[in-house]
Amino acid sequence: MTSPAGAAAPRGLAALRRAxxxxxxxxNRMIYHTLRAGTLACAVLLLAALAYxxxxxxxxxxxxxxxxxxxxxxxxxxPAAVLSVGLLLLILTPVARVAxxxxxxxxEKDATYVLVTLIVxxxxxxxxxxxxx
Amino acid sequence: xxxxxRGMAGIEALAALAGxxxxxxxxxxxxxxxxxxxxxxxxxxxxxxxxQVAVATSLVGVIATSSGAASxxxxxRITNLRLGMLLEIATTAGAILGALVAIYLEPHVxxxxxxxxxxxxxxxxxxxxxxxKDRAERAAVAPEATDRLRLSSMYLDPEDQAVYRYRVARxxxxxxxxxxxxxxxxxxxxxxxxxxxxxxHVLMRVxxxxxxxxxxxxxxxxxAASAFIYYSRGFLDPGLTAMVVLGVLGGTAVGTRLMLRTKxxxxxxxxxxxxxxxxxxxxLRAFGVGGIP
Numbered sequence: 001m002t003s004p005a006g007a008a009a010p011r012g013l014a015a016l017r018r019a020x021x022x023x024x025x026x027x028n029r030m031i032y033h034t035l036r037a038g039t040l041a042c043a044v045l046l047l048a049a050l051a052y053x054x055x056x057x058x059x060x061x062x063x064x065x066x067x068x069x070x071x072x073x074x075x076x077x078x079p080a081a082v083l084s085v086g087l088l089l090l091i092l093t094p095v096a097r098v099a100x101x102x103x104x105x106x107x108e109k110d111a112t113y114v115l116v117t118l119i120v121x122x123x124x125x126x127x128x129x130x131x132x133x
Numbered sequence: 134x135x136x137x138x139r140g141m142a143g144i145e146a147l148a149a150l151a152g153x154x155x156x157x158x159x160x161x162x163x164x165x166x167x168x169x170x171x172x173x174x175x176x177x178x179x180x181x182x183x184x185q186v187a188v189a190t191s192l193v194g195v196i197a198t199s200s201g202a203a204s205x206x207x208x209x210r211i212t213n214l215r216l217g218m219l220l221e222i223a224t225t226a227g228a229i230l231g232a233l234v235a236i237y238l239e240p241h242v243x244x245x246x247x248x249x250x251x252x253x254x255x256x257x258x259x260x261x262x263x264x265x266k267d268r269a270e271r272a273a274v275a276p277e278a279t280d281r282l283r284l285s286s287m288y289l290d291p292e293d294q295a296v297y298r299y300r301v302a303r304x305x306x307x308x309x310x311x312x313x314x315x316x317x318x319x320x321x322x323x324x325x326x327x328x329x330x331x332x333x334h335v336l337m338r339v340x341x342x343x344x345x346x347x348x349x350x351x352x353x354x355x356x357a358a359s360a361f362i363y364y365s366r367g368f369l370d371p372g373l374t375a376m377v378v379l380g381v382l383g384g385t386a387v388g389t390r391l392m393l394r395t396k397x398x399x400x401x402x403x404x405x406x407x408x409x410x411x412x413x414x415x416x417l418r419a420f421g422v423g424g425i426p
Contacts, residue, residue: 013294027214028207035204039197043382046375060147060372064364083371087193090378091360093200094353101218112282116218120354123225127358130229 027104031097038093045086049079095124146180150373151380154194158384162202163392164404165345166326167195167352168384170411172377186370189363192356194377199353201385206346209393213286213343216301216333217350220311224325224355227315234316241419247317248416254331255408258401261335275300288343291393302338310336315355326352327411330404341397341404 053060061080064087065073073081098121105113153175154168161168169191176187206212275285279301287298301307314328326348333344363369392400 013289013291028210028212031214032204032208035200035207039200039204039382042197043379046379050375062370062372063367064369064371066367067365080371083375087369087371087374087378088364090196090200091193091357091364094196094357098218098221098354113215113218116215116222120218120221120225123222123229124354124358127225127229128361130232 154380158381162388165348224315231316245419251412
């Protein structure tokens with residue numbers, strides 16, 4: 001075989017992926033961006049807080065800031081507050097993904113999956129309320 | 134909590150924790166599990182962290198594995214989103230039920246049963262070969278519920294550049310098994326990815342890579358509710374958790390690339406070996422040996 005298979009294969013792969021992308025619905029894109037944004041924002045905040053702690057020579061915080069005090073602590077930009085917000089963002093990312101999926105399926109008028117995602121969301125909230133998860 | 138409660142949490146300990154988290158993130162994203170099964174023992178046995186703090190830290194690590202890996206698998210369309218969302222009903226409801234009935238159950242019996250189930254699934258996965266006939270069968274047979282719920286899907290495997298189209302078998306049996314998996318994972322304090330992958334792959338005949346990706350997608354949701362509760366109760370140590378999260382996220386970048394490039398049969402073998410290990414540990418714990426969750 002003399003044809004440049006190495007060059008041709010990726011183009012074929014990209015074409016195949018586009019063909020699949022066209023057929024599989026685009027809730028994928030929304031979920032990808034949600035998960036990506038959540039993890040990136042968390043990583044940036046954690047790295048920034050740790051870099052500040054390392055540069056200033058202060059001790060690494062050992063306690064998260066309680067949610068009611070979070071806004072005030074964030075105003076003072078303490079490392080504990082920045083770390084806490086970063087971790088909370090990460091924890092809430094999957095919940096946000098479920099909530100946004102409800103909206104997506106509602107726009108698509110896909111009643112079955114609106115119901116499915118709403119039940120998941122209700123279970124999550126029930127778990128939180130019961131304090132068990 | 135004061136710093137002494139972290140155990141030997143010096144700079145060396147934090148660096149070691151980040152390293153272990155990196156490995157947990159790699160293995161977790163490669164196998165479709167959360168990685169808590171590696172993190173909790175390291176935190177408690179090596180770093181001497183109190184169990185509740187270890188579980189809280191590990192749960193956030195599970196979310197990091199899930200979100201980090203799932204974003205890649207969702208982008209590449211390996212994840213079966215509808216199947217994942219449907220089974221999330223079962224796993225989240227199961228987790229609540231499991232927590233409610235936990236006090237009535239004898240844990241030793243549970244660990245023993247669980248050990249048997251894991252060992253059986255491991256043996257099944259090693260003995261049952263993925264054949265062309267399997268793939269043909271997947272493409273041909275679909276129960277009515279599968280069509281109604283539009284669970285069938287397809288993906289492009291970058292390893293052999295082939296398109297795999299598949300239908301989901303036994304949707305209701307899989308749903309029931311996922312509810313059981315959710316309740317058991319609530320009882321044992323683990324994410325439960327090592328139950329979800331065999332349920333989808335062995336019971337529902339979902340291809341291995343799609344099962345791994347879909348399991349990774351699901352585990353974050355179950356862990357999120359519990360992690361939020363641990364946060365509210367003040368069990369999270371931000372320094373430890375930040376190390377775990379950053380290590381895990383780095384690991385998922387490696388694990389997802391490895392998974393996409395590996396032959397499904399290899400992933401099956403690694404998963405079977407991992408299941409066998411879990412099965413033995415669970416059975417041992419049934420007889421009161423070992424401090425592994």
